[in-house]
Amino acid sequence: MIEWFERQIPKIVLAPSFMAVLVFVYGFIAWTAWISFTRSKLLPNYEIKGVIQYERLFAAPRWDTAMSNLFVFGTLFIVISMLLGLLLAILLDQKIRTEGALRTIYLYPMALSMIVTGTAWKWIMNPGLGIENMVRGWGFESFSFDWVIDPDMAIYAVVIAGVWQASGFVMALFLAGLRSVDEEIIKAAQIDGIPHWRIYSAIIIPSMAPIFLSAFIVLAHLAIKSFDLVIALTGGGPGYATDLPATYMYAMAFSRGDIGQAASSAMVMMGVVFAIVVPYLYSELRAKHD
């Protein structure tokens, strides 16, 4: 009996976490999915009414703005962070004596809360007293930089702050990747007289494909979940100009009292995340089992 119990200990230890994940992740997703097919308003109503919430969602101009903002923000945020991160990693890889200090400087924004980042950039980009005022003070009287209050440009202000925060992280990923490339191959290429830039473009960068994928997944994930940054920087405004799906969902859930809409928008967000993450996780897990 005691021996049997001994053998069950690993299962007993893992059981609470397993139950927690089943209930609080999968059960909750199921609950949200269920609610997204009902007419729930302020309180949940469990009577299934079909896809009415999704019809409302896709007909809502505000959701339309949120999705196109996600597309614009996500694309620019990912592409710029990747390019900047790669550039920084390559620059840092040139036997720089101060590498440690520079790396610390490039990466520290990642330790900050997005609320802090948003607060700082909101002040820096303040039209009256920030960069605009500074450059005008230098004598460029007609200089204008009012992106945070311009509905057409505000989303790009969010991109700037996002890139500032996340690009150092991409740099760290790429730097680790550059360091893990087989030295022998590089030495051989150098002996063959292959120019420096060719070694990067033809040997090192292609061999880092998995790291590009990881960086992409992490950045895409950050972009879709971005909520704090927009709240702190623009509050979703001006108007709804910088709404993202995450802020739309929050507004429906906690200020509009429309939990049917909140649930359906959350389900769409999850769909977008899974479309990106599932193939990645699947290949990762399969590679491990092989």
Next chain:
Amino acid sequence: MTDLGFPQSQGRNWGHVALRCLLFLLLGLFALFYLMPLFVMVTTSLKSLEEIRTGSLVAFPRDVTFEAWRTAWSGACTGIQCEGLRPYFWNSVILAIPAVLISTLIGALNGYVISQWKFRGANLIFSLMLFGCFIPFQVVLLPMARMLGLMGLAGTIPGLIFVHVIYGIGFTTLFFRNYYVTIPAELVKAAKVDGAGFFRIFWSIFLPLSLPIIVVTVIWQFTQIWNDFLFGVSFSQAGTQPVTVALNNIVNSTTGVKEYNVDMAAAIIAALPTLFVYVVAGNYFIRGLTAGSVKG
């Protein structure tokens, strides 16, 4: 270390020097880009409002004053209350410490089971947990709000601790599992032959080996929980809000004159704990960031 030193031949020396100068110029410019917001935050927080209105964004303060820091810490208004960040800062502290410790301990035990005491289905459970790391939390906000209400934890700090532990387990398990998986299975086998049990092996063999991964996990969890805003704003009420929520309320409060120096001081105060951890243990911080994505 990729060995890509430039060719040492004398003929290309000038080109080499020019390239190195360009390299350092670029590195320096980027360093300025990353440091500028921190510099602006610090200098702005030390200026008077008068000086902010008349001076330049990037100028050093003429008359250094700590008035804004005092206000941010103990006088700034977050809506109706005007107690500054102090109570919320402590909320974050008493919220983060237990949440970090509990989720790290659970992660260590889970990782130990999944890597060393495999049973049928253990891998499936791990995959399910890993999956949970990637969901957008919006999809659990509504049911969690109801669940906390049912448990009598709505709007309380224990409620927030519970939420952070639940959604932290996936990552902490991942960290420890990836670390323990490199420890050869013979170690457990040998210990079992010597009569040691599950907990004894964990306590006397695995935990002493785990210091680096414990540091990585604690730093990761602390950063995540301290910087969290979504859970904080969704599941707290006046008085139990974490520091990030209070900061956002201070900055976006619409009453009175906008005190940019107070906003900046408050932002720095909210950032100090994680910045401190980063400066002291930067390498562990980086390892956490990359472990979560590279080894996934």
